[in-house]
Amino acid sequence: MLTKDFIEIEEKFGAHNYHPLDVVITKAKGVWVYDVEGKKYLDCLAAYSAVNQGHCHPRILKALQNQAEKVTLTSRAFRNDQLPLLYKELCELTGYEKVLPMNSGAEAVETALKAARKWGYKVKGIKKDTAEIIVCENNFAGRTISIISFSSTEQYKDGFGPITPGFKIIPYGDSAALEKAITANTAAFIVEPIQGEGGVIVPPDGYLKKAFDICKKNNVLFIADEIQSGFGRSGKLFAYQYENIKPDVVIIGKALSGGFYPVSAVLSNNEVLGVFNPGDHGSTFGGNPLAAAIARESIKVLVEENLIENSFKLGEYFREKLRGIKSKHVKEIRGKGLFIGVELYPEAKGARRFCEVLMTKGVLCKETHDDVIRFAPPLVITKEEIDWAMVYIDEVLKMA
Ligand SMILES: *Cc1c(COP(=O)(O)O)cnc(C)c1O
Numbered sequence: 001m002l003t004k005d006f007i008e009i010e011e012k013f014g015a016h017n018y019h020p021l022d023v024v025i026t027k028a029k030g031v032w033v034y035d036v037e038g039k040k041y042l043d044c045l046a047a048y049s050a051v052n053q054g055h056c057h058p059r060i061l062k063a064l065q066n067q068a069e070k071v072t073l074t075s076r077a078f079r080n081d082q083l084p085l086l087y088k089e090l091c092e093l094t095g096y097e098k099v100l101p102m103n104s105g106a107e108a109v110e111t112a113l114k115a116a117r118k119w120g121y122k123v124k125g126i127k128k129d130t131a132e133i134i135v136c137e138n139n140f141a142g143r144t145i146s147i148i149s150f151s152s153t154e155q156y157k158d159g160f161g162p163i164t165p166g167f168k169i170i171p172y173g174d175s176a177a178l179e180k181a182i183t184a185n186t187a188a189f190i191v192e193p194i195q196g197e198g199g200v201i202v203p204p205d206g207y208l209k210k211a212f213d214i215c216k217k218n219n220v221l222f223i224a225d226e227i228q229s230g231f232g233r234s235g236k237l238f239a240y241q242y243e244n245i246k247p248d249v250v251i252i253g254k255a256l257s258g259g260f261y262p263v264s265a266v267l268s269n270n271e272v273l274g275v276f277n278p279g280d281h282g283s284t285f286g287g288n289p290l291a292a293a294i295a296r297e298s299i300k301v302l303v304e305e306n307l308i309e310n311s312f313k314l315g316e317y318f319r320e321k322l323r324g325i326k327s328k329h330v331k332e333i334r335g336k337g338l339f340i341g342v343e344l345y346p347e348a349k350g351a352r353r354f355c356e357v358l359m360t361k362g363v364l365c366k367e368t369h370d371d372v373i374r375f376a377p378p379l380v381i382t383k384e385e386i387d388w389a390m391v392y393i394d395e396v397l398k399m400a
Contacts, residue, residue, distance in 0.1 A: 003036055021359050021366070028055030031378045031385055033364065042389050044365040046378045049196070049228045049339070051259030052311075053301045054380035060258040063297035064290070072290040076282060082292035089296055093303070094237070096250065096267040100276070101287035105227040105253035106142025108264035111281060112190070112251050113146060115266065116221050117166075118275040120187030124219055131187040134220075136172035140197030141190070141225055173203040175210035182214070188221035188249075193239035196228035199372040200341025202334050205243075212245040221272065223249040227264070228339075231255035232302055232379050235312030235337025242336065248272060258298035263291040307379040311337035314381060321390045322375075327397035329354075331371075340375040341368070342397075354396055361392035 006024040024036045031054060033043050046052060053060060067082065074080045087099045100115075102108045113133060120131040135141075137152040148156045150167035157163060170177040178189060193208055195201040215222040224247040229239035233255070240247055249272060253264030266273070285291070302308065315337035322333045322342060329348035334341050344351055351367030358365055368374050377385075 001036065006036060021355060021364070023359055023364065030054040030056075031381045039362070041359070041362045041364045042377065042385060044363055044375045044377045044389065046376055047259050048254060049231075049233045049376055050254040050257070052231050052233060052255035052307065052379045053258040053298055053305075054378040055259065057258055057298075057301055057380075059301050060260055060294060060297045063293050064260055067290050067293035070289070073285065073288045075284055076287055080287075080289040080292070082289040082296065083287045086287075086292040086296050089299060090265065090267065093299060094250065094267055095246070097269045098267070098273040100266045100268075100273055100281075101291070102264045102266070102283050103262040103285050103291070104142070105251070105264050106144050106147055107283065107286070108227070108251045108253055108266050109141045109147055109190075109225065110144055111266045112188075112223050112225075112249050114281060115249065115268065115272050115275060116188035116190075116223060118280075119221060119272050120185075122275050123271060124187065126185050126187060130185045132166055132168055132183065132185045133187055134168045134170060134178065134181050134189045136191055136195075137169055138172055138195055138198035138201065139190075139192060139225075140195070141192075141227075172198070172201065173207050175207055175214060178211050179214050182218045182220055186218065186220045188223050189215050190223040190225060192225045192229060193242075194229045194234055194336060194339060196339070196374075197368055199343065199369040200335050200339060200374055200376075202336060208240055208243040209245055212243075212247070215248075221248040223247060223251065225251045227251055227253040231299075232308035232311045233337060233339045233376065235308065235315050235339075237308055239336065239339075255302070256295050256298060257291065258294065258301065260294050260298070261291055263295045302379075305380070308337075310381075311339075311379045314338060314383065314386060315340065317383060318375060318386055321386065322393070325390075325394045325397050329397060329399075335375075338376060338379055338381070342373045342375065344371050344373070346371065354399070357396050357399065358392060361396065363389050363392050363396075 003024045025033045026036045027034050033041050117131045120126040135150045141147045146164040149163035170181045212222050224240045226238050250267040257263040329344045331345045332343040351373045
């Protein structure tokens, strides 16, 4: 079967909730993916940063195989011998006291929202059913009804009401707006240290620190959504570390599993995660031994192969190379580590056509928010591979 045959079947039988580029991938290794016709591409999306460790990393694959032969799912009705070790290793790596495991990123966000509300009532003393959570414009935190309820992107909500109350949206990067929005009922402020789907938006220096201090002063939980920016993507383990803060809650997912399996979690302290009692919250697959074994190895690979440092170094290199390209279309090049956004002028007529041409040259990236090309390759990428891709990026950014 050829590319067009697969696409035809997919379009006929699948719901059309995505608009993918027309490449049908059949295998992948490291930064490279291969389509059904044998063509090779450099992956500059890394599954929205879920495959930071590179596709089909041999060590993570081995961990998956070994664990799959032993036991894959116990449910949390019983205990398993992988989850406690994942808890311990995550806490040792991040400095948090407790972990609550889930599967998708959206589920971990939901978990953090529930924790924040219950903390608001039980610890802070907010009156029943009046807790508020403050979020930022242009956020992305997943697709559940509660999460889209605080989205500022109209399409995400259109047709899905009634939406969940209890959220307040303020501009991103504006700490004065945060201070103004806080009331006695505010339980939490949830923020992406770098907005990913929003277009790789890096907030002004000092913003996270100021916002954190404002939260502390007002007894409001500071929740960092590091699902995309975490695990080395930004050139640090977590993007919040650029500002020397320690959020009360950190939400992780995506690269926590190296792309092998949906694994997510909420990290926090005893006070916040201590609000959950047996029966308050849960998930059949959350914390299963296969997920835990995969996540344990994914974290070790990230650290032991120095992928965080590589992201920092090669991110600088990637941006420097991009800045060397003389293109009338480029408005701004931004990012931290290998989390890079190239914003185009409106006259460029959208980022998608550039991504489509890049695909024909063997470089896979995806537009985000119409005018931004995101470059976020697996963190195992080398300088030579960046140089290889840059020839085509240069050519394509110079198109008419
Ligand atoms: C991807 C993402 C999510 C949602 O994760 P899913 O696994 O797609 O549910 C939440 N927050 C951020 C910042 C993300 O990038």
